[in-house]
Amino acid sequence: MPTKSAEEFLAALADELAISDTRYDQACRSYESLGDWLHRPESSVRQYDPQVYVQGSFRLGTAIRPTNEGEEYDVDSVCVLRELDTGDLSQSELKTLVGDEIKAYRRAKGIQKPVDEGNRCWVLTYADEAQFHMDIVPAIPNSAQQRVLLEARGFDTRWADSAIVITDRRLRNYEDVTVDWPRSNPKGYAEWFQERMGSIFEERRRMLAETTQASVEEIPTYRVRTPLQSAIMILKRHRDGMFEGRYDDRPISIIITTLAAHSYEGEAKVADALYAILSKMDDDDFIEDNGEIRIIRNPSDPLENFADKWPLHPEREEAFFEWLDQARHDFSQLAKQVERRQLVESVKPRIGIVASRAAERMDTPSSMLRPAAAAAGIGAAASSEPAFPNTRREPTSPKGFA
Template identity: 70%
Template structure:
C-alpha cells in the first residue's frame, strides 16, 4: 500500500453529529477566506471577452474561422482560490477555438502561429507592457502588476466527430462528445505535420459534468440569486454561486498548496482533486459535511488496471488524468501522502471545540489563511471582547469516531462513464 497513514473509518452519513458546531463554522470561514471576489471573476470575464471582440473585428485574420474565446479551469468551475501571497498571480485559463477548422486543415504549429499573431496584435493594441510568452500549449498574456493575473490562451479546433467514433469504438457514453476539442502542444511528435493525433480536451463538457455533480443545491441557489436581483437564471454565471462541493475543493486545494510548497512538481494536480471530489460528493448541504464526505470517499473513484491508476476525465473517459504517474511514481506517492495528511488534519480539526486548536490543526499546511479564517468568526466565546450572551458556539464534546478508512477500497464505477 502507498504511504497512506490513514486512521479508521468515517460513516459520512452521520458526520454532522460528530462535528462540533464551532468546527463547522470555522470550515465555512476558511472557504470564505479562500474565495476570490466577484470583481476578480468579472475582471477575468472582461479580459477574455475583450480578446474575443478583437478576434471578431473586421480586420481579424481569423474572423472567417468563427473564433470563440471562453474561460476554462477553476475560474469556469468556481473553484479558484486566492494566491498564497501577493507575489503570486491568478492563472486564468482560456480556450480560443477556431470553429471552422479541423485537424485536416493545418498543423498544430500553423494553428498556434495563426492565433499567436492575433494575440500579439491585441497585445500591441492594448499597450500592454509585459511581453507575450509562449507556453507548450498556450500563449500567455500578462497584465499590469496591479491586476495580479495572467491569461493562458490555448488554441483549439473542434473534434466532435472523431471523438464520437473513438468513444463508440470503446463502448463509452457519447454524452459530452459534441463539445470535444483538440489543442496545440509543441511537445507533440506531430506538431509540424498534418495529423489527427492532437491532444484532446473538453472544458465545456467537463464544466457541464461538474455542474451536474453539484446537484440540486446549485440550481436552488442559482434560482434564488436570480430572483433576488430580478434576472433570468441563465444570466447568472457559475462563479456567482458557491456550493458546498466548490468550497470543499477550495479548502483541499489550499491544503495541497501549503503541503507541497517546496515540492511543486510532485503536488497533486487540481484536476485530479476536483474530479475525485466531485465523484465523492453526495449532495451534502453543509461545507463541513461535504468536506468529510469527499475526504472519506475520493480514493474509491481511482480505478486500477493492474498496477496502473486510472482517473478518467468524465467528459472524455479515454483520457486518464493520472497518465503521468507511471513515469513519475513520486506523484502517485505524493497524492496518497497528501490524502492521508488531509484526513489527519481535518480529522483533528473536526474534533476540536477551541478556536486556537482549529488553527493549530491546519495551520502547518494552510498557512496564514488559518488565522484569517479564525478572525472572521469574531472574538472567541468567553473573550472580554465578546458579550457573554453572544458567546453561543456549541461546546459539545466531539465524537472520537471522526475517522477515515485505513484500507484501500475497491473502486466503484464512477458516475458518467457507462
C-alpha cells in the same frame, strides 16, 4: 461528525479562500475583450468563427487566492476556431495563426509585457496591478471524431459535442497535417462538474437572485458557490501548504477536483461535503487499476487518464496518498475542536495564515458573508469525529463510464 465550531470555521475558511467577484469580473472582461478583437473586421481569423472561453478553476468556481499577495492569478482560456478541421492545417500553423492575433491584441491594448509561448498555449500577461495572466490554448472542434472513439469503446458520449483538439509543440507531429492531435473537452468537463453539484447549485442561484432582486439568468454561475466547490478550495489550499517546496510532486488540481466531485453526494454544508469527500476519494470506483497502472478517468473523455504521469513519476502517486492521509488526519483533528485557537492550530501547519483569518471571519454576521456561506445551513454540534478508512484502499478492476 464535526462540532458546530468546526462547521462554522470550515465555512469561514472557504469564504476566506474565495476569489472576489471583482477578480472574476476582471477575468470575464479580459477573455470577452479578446473574443471581440478576434471578430473585428480586420481579424485574420474572423472567417473561422473564433470563440474564446474560460476553462479550469475559474470556470468551475474553484479558484483560490494565491498564497501571498505577490502571486498572479492564472486564468486558463481556450480559443476555438470553429470553422477549421484537423485536415486544414498543422498544430504549428494553428498556433501561429492564433498567436499572431494575440500579439496584435497586446500591441493595440497597450499591454507592456510581451506575449510568451507555452508548450500548449500563449501567455498574455497584464500590468502588475492587474495581478493576473491569461493562458490561451488554440483549438479546433473534434466532436465527430470524439464520438466515434467513445462509441467504439462503449463509453458515455454525452459530452462529445463540445470536444476539441489542441496544440502541443512537444509532439513529433506538431508540424504535420494529421488527425492525431491532443484531445481536450473543458466545456464537457464543466457540464459534468455542474451536474455533480446537483440541485443545490440551482437552489442557491435562485436564492441569490431573490436576494439581489435579479432574474436567475442575470446571476453569473461564478457568483454561486456550493459545498462541493468550497470543499475543493479547502483541499487545494491544504495541498499547497503541504507541498510547499515540493511543487512537482503535489497532486494536481484536476485529480483533486475530479475525485472530490465523484465523492460528493449533495451534502448541504461545507463540513459535511468535505468529510464525505475525504472518506471516499480513493474508492476503487474512482481510481481504477487495470493490473499495470492506475487510472483516474476524465469524465468528459474517459479515454484520458489524469494519472497518466504516475507510472513515469511513481513519487507523484505516493504523494497523492501521502496527502490524502494527511488531510484525513488534519481535518479529523479539526472536527473535534471547539475553541478557536485549537481550530486554527489543527490545520495551520498546512493551511497557513489563512486559518487565523478564517477564525476572525467567524465573527462576521452570516448576512454579510457571500451567499454560499450564508446559505450553508450550519447545524447543531456533534460529538463524534468523522470516520475515515484506516488503510489505503487498493483499486481493483476498472468500472468504466459506459
